[in-house]
Amino acid sequence: MFLAWTAGGWLIGGASPVPAKPEPPLPRVLRWANDAEGGAPYIFHPADQPNRLVGFEVELAEALCQRLGCESRFVQYNWSNLIPGLRQGGNFDIVIAALERTPENLAQVAMSRPYFTFGQQLITRAQDSGVGSLTNLTGRRVGVLASTLSHRLASRQPGLEVRVYDENVNYFRDLELGRIDAVLTDSPIAAVQLRDHPTLRRAGPPFAPAHYAIAVPLESRHLLTRIDAALGDLIGDGTLERIYRRYALWDADQAKLATWKPEPPETDTLKPAQPLDLATRTAPQPTHAGHIPDIPGNPGTGSRSPLRYLPILLEAAGTTLWVTLASMTLAVGWGLVLALVRLHGSRIWRWAAMAYVEVFRGTPLLLQLYFIYFGLAQQWGWTLSAGAAAVLTLGLNYAANEAENFRAGLEAVPRGQTEAALALGLSPLQTVRRIVLPQALRISLPGLTNDLIALFKDSSIVSVIGLVELTKEFLIRSLDAGDYLGLGVLTAAIYFAMGHTASLAARALERRLRT
Amino acid sequence: MIEIHGLKKRFGAVSVLDGIDHRQAAGEVVALIGPSGCGKSTFLRCLNWLETPDSGSIRLGEVRIDAGTPSASDPSLRQRLRRHTGMIFQQFHLFPHKTALENVMEAPVQVDRRPPPEARDLAMGLLSKVGLADRAHHRPSQLSGGQQQRVAIARALAMKPKVLLCDEPTSALDPELRSEVLAVLRTLASEGMTLLLVTHELAFARDIAHRIVFVEGGRVVESGPAPEVLDHPRHPRLREFLGNSPSAQTFGADRSAKRPS
Numbered sequence: 001m002f003l004a005w006t007a008g009g010w011l012i013g014g015a016s017p018v019p020a021k022p023e024p025p026l027p028r029v030l031r032w033a034n035d036a037e038g039g040a041p042y043i044f045h046p047a048d049q050p051n052r053l054v055g056f057e058v059e060l061a062e063a064l065c066q067r068l069g070c071e072s073r074f075v076q077y078n079w080s081n082l083i084p085g086l087r088q089g090g091n092f093d094i095v096i097a098a099l100e101r102t103p104e105n106l107a108q109v110a111m112s113r114p115y116f117t118f119g120q121q122l123i124t125r126a127q128d129s130g131v132g133s134l135t136n137l138t139g140r141r142v143g144v145l146a147s148t149l150s151h152r153l154a155s156r157q158p159g160l161e162v163r164v165y166d167e168n169v170n171y172f173r174d175l176e177l178g179r180i181d182a183v184l185t186d187s188p189i190a191a192v193q194l195r196d197h198p199t200l201r202r203a204g205p206p207f208a209p210a211h212y213a214i215a216v217p218l219e220s221r222h223l224l225t226r227i228d229a230a231l232g233d234l235i236g237d238g239t240l241e242r243i244y245r246r247y248a249l250w251d252a253d254q255a256k257l258a259t260w261k262p263e264p265p266e267t268d269t270l271k272p273a274q275p276l277d278l279a280t281r282t283a284p285q286p287t288h289a290g291h292i293p294d295i296p297g298n299p300g301t302g303s304r305s306p307l308r309y310l311p312i313l314l315e316a317a318g319t320t321l322w323v324t325l326a327s328m329t330l331a332v333g334w335g336l337v338l339a340l341v342r343l344h345g346s347r348i349w350r351w352a353a354m355a356y357v358e359v360f361r362g363t364p365l366l367l368q369l370y371f372i373y374f375g376l377a378q379q380w381g382w383t384l385s386a387g388a389a390a391v392l393t394l395g396l397n398y399a400a401n402e403a404e405n406f407r408a409g410l411e412a413v414p415r416g417q418t419e420a421a422l423a424l425g426l427s428p429l430q431t432v433r434r435i436v437l438p439q440a441l442r443i444s445l446p447g448l449t450n451d452l453i454a455l456f457k458d459s460s461i462v463s464v465i466g467l468v469e470l471t472k473e474f475l476i477r478s479l480d481a482g483d484y485l486g487l488g489v490l491t492a493a494i495y496f497a498m499g500h501t502a503s504l505a506a507r508a509l510e511r512r513l514r515t
Numbered sequence: 516m517i518e519i520h521g522l523k524k525r526f527g528a529v530s531v532l533d534g535i536d537h538r539q540a541a542g543e544v545v546a547l548i549g550p551s552g553c554g555k556s557t558f559l560r561c562l563n564w565l566e567t568p569d570s571g572s573i574r575l576g577e578v579r580i581d582a583g584t585p586s587a588s589d590p591s592l593r594q595r596l597r598r599h600t601g602m603i604f605q606q607f608h609l610f611p612h613k614t615a616l617e618n619v620m621e622a623p624v625q626v627d628r629r630p631p632p633e634a635r636d637l638a639m640g641l642l643s644k645v646g647l648a649d650r651a652h653h654r655p656s657q658l659s660g661g662q663q664q665r666v667a668i669a670r671a672l673a674m675k676p677k678v679l680l681c682d683e684p685t686s687a688l689d690p691e692l693r694s695e696v697l698a699v700l701r702t703l704a705s706e707g708m709t710l711l712l713v714t715h716e717l718a719f720a721r722d723i724a725h726r727i728v729f730v731e732g733g734r735v736v737e738s739g740p741a742p743e744v745l746d747h748p749r750h751p752r753l754r755e756f757l758g759n760s761p762s763a764q765t766f767g768a769d770r771s772a773k774r775p776s
Contacts, residue, residue, distance in 0.1 A: 414608075416604060416606055416608040417608060417610065419565050419604070419608065420602075420604060420608035420609075420610070420667075421610075421621075422563075422565065422597060423563050423565060423597055423600070423601075423602040423671075424597070424601075424621065424622040424626065424670070424671070424674060425594060425597045425598040425622055425626040425674060426621075426622065426625055426626060427590075427594065428590075430625055430626075434621070434625065435610055438612050439610075439611065439612055442612070513612065
């Protein structure tokens with residue numbers, strides 16, 4: 001912040017007596033975030049090359065980094081959390097992920113000049129002739145992507161039943177299946193999906209033009225200045241056009257990006273008083289209507305075997321594995337402490353342990369994860385890495401369950417065992433550690449095993465804070481490949497293998513503890 | 516060697532021990548008899564502080580604790596008391612996750628910090644003494660009740676206690692298994708071990724006890740040499756107790772009895 005201010009002062013002030021400080025250097029590696037889940041033509045893995053990441057935003061990011069002289073590094077992040085993730089800092093430097101340049105977003109992050117102009121496109125089933133625009137959809141179901149401009153526009157239109165999705169592909173499936181009646185989405189998505197779904201059609205021309213822009217943290221003004229300059233270069237020298245043409249996205253609107261001026265026209269489209277259909281008059285005619293030529297790696301080309309995703313899924317399973325094992329270790333250790341305190345502590349400690357268990361069991365895991373990852377950073381500046389927050393949350397949450405498992409086990413050991421040990425002269429601590437605990441553990445073990453297997457599956461929740469574990473990888477890849485069944489079976493098999501190994505190990509341990 | 520003075524204990528409104536005095540010399544064998552719920556088990560459990568008496572004093576050798584004073588809440592004093600007493604429970608209470616040998620070795624290694632090989636030799640010797648050297652590596656679940664109780668006796672002896680407290684040691688056993696446990700106790704008595712036992716086996720009590728103490732209502736009602744107390748009871752309550760189906764009392768009418776309340 002301080003550096004940005006002084007740099008700004010130096011640039012504006014020119015010959016002012018402020019001691020000249022050099023502009024802060026750009027990072028050697030520029031980390032840009034996006035969500036690879038369901039992102040053609042923005043960001044996706046070609047179905048025949050699962051290890052390659054392509055899309056016009058990927059190529060834009062790479063060209064931009066090259067222009068800035070930085071190494072480009074992609075960071076996978078859950079789309080709906082990109083802005084809080086950016087504000088929190090530490091995970092990535094900028095966001096290139098179809099973030100709209102709207103007042104809502106500008107209030108939270110700084111945004112570059114636009115790199116893409118898009119419109120809102122309403123799509124419906126080809127044989128459904130009754131749908132022409134948002135205004136004649138009263139009482140019908142419209143699918144939108146969560147927290148997008150489409151979402152806000154649809155919510156503002158009275159009488160619509162809005163269905164909110166959290167990625168870009170499944171609402172087209174639901175539209176085909178008749179679960180919803182229309183989809184309101186950004187024009188680039190519409191173009192790709194119309195090509196893949198011949199049973200769908202446009203309902204009216206695109207409207208409510210808006211811009212995608214690159215987001216940086218509010219305090220990184222210096223970075224924004226550099227990005228704006230680099231973007232201007234890319235537009236000026238035709239690099240942007242070359243990239244967009246590869247994805248059939250170049251049109252007259254994109255050509256106008258070169259002369260874009262920062263003014264507040266973006267707010268116009270959001271004025272509730274303005275009838276939405278009026279916007280269609282000023283909206284550009286789509287030049288990429290109809291058939292889209294070959295986008296690299298369309299779904300449907302290349303090998304169809306889901307096995308080609310096995311190495312990628314196994315790598316993600318590695319994340320699932322370490323998150324699960326680390327969390328369970330924490331949960332077992334902390335749960336045991338809680339159980340012992342609850343049974344043997346003084347009254348106030350007993351009460352505290354009980355309250356802990358009730359609170360963590362009685363509130364949603366997702367809420368706890370957000371609290372620990374975003375809440376602690378926001379309130380007290382405790383910025384945990386995604387991995388640490390994931391393990392801490394799952395560990396603290398499962399500790400409540402394990403405390404109850406241990407308590408049941410400890411209480412099931414007959415009182416006579418304790419008396420016999422004390423009568424021999426063992427200290428209370430030795431009695432618990434050597435006599436009661438080993439017997440309690442055997443009683444608690446089936447419950448612990450159960451929770452470990454549940455945790456393998458529950459750990460998928462950590463994808464909301466940017467960890468790509470097995471389920472998230474499955475979601476990304478199944479959308480790329482358009483194959484839910486094959487990849488689903490493969491993913492399920494990996495989960496099963498991990499869970500089953502855990503239960504075999506537990507059974508072996510149980511045999512060893514048998515009395 | 517044992518000196519108990521004015522021991523009192525209440526459970527809620529019920530006075531279980533109502534001022535018990537007891538003295539016992541080293542090598543003396545004393546049997547406590549009395550009806551169920553008379554307080555004799557509670558008395559025994561107060562001696563190693565498994566129950567905390569409300570008042571009175573306990574002296575065992577050099578260790579003395581006065582109930583209701585700061586010394587009573589001193590864990591190290593309590594530990595020393597337990598270190599010098601062995602206890603045999605009606606339900607054996609062997610550690611089920613350890614073998615017979617490990618059960619016997621546990622306290623010497625953990626409490627006395629003896630090296631495991633030394634403790635192992637000690638434990639094997641004691642298992643031989645109770646006739647179970649060949650069962651050393653069996654878990655309690657693989658042993659009969661009589662064998663389990665003999666392991667429990669070996670486990671208590673491993674700490675070389677000054678007194679062995681036996682709380683109805685044969686009540687949970689079938690008649691045919693009692694004799695093996697009684698034989699071991701008889702041997703111990705003949706070797707000069709100080710024994711304080713709660714029992715319903717009047718014939719056995721007559722056989723090995725130097726003295727019999729009849730407890731009722733939390734008080735010592737009558738006390739004296741076995742033949743005198745059993746054959747010429749003076750107190751009417753004792754006469755009633757002995758007259759009330761002594762055979763049933765001897766042969767396990769009380770087998771399923773829980774700890775007195």
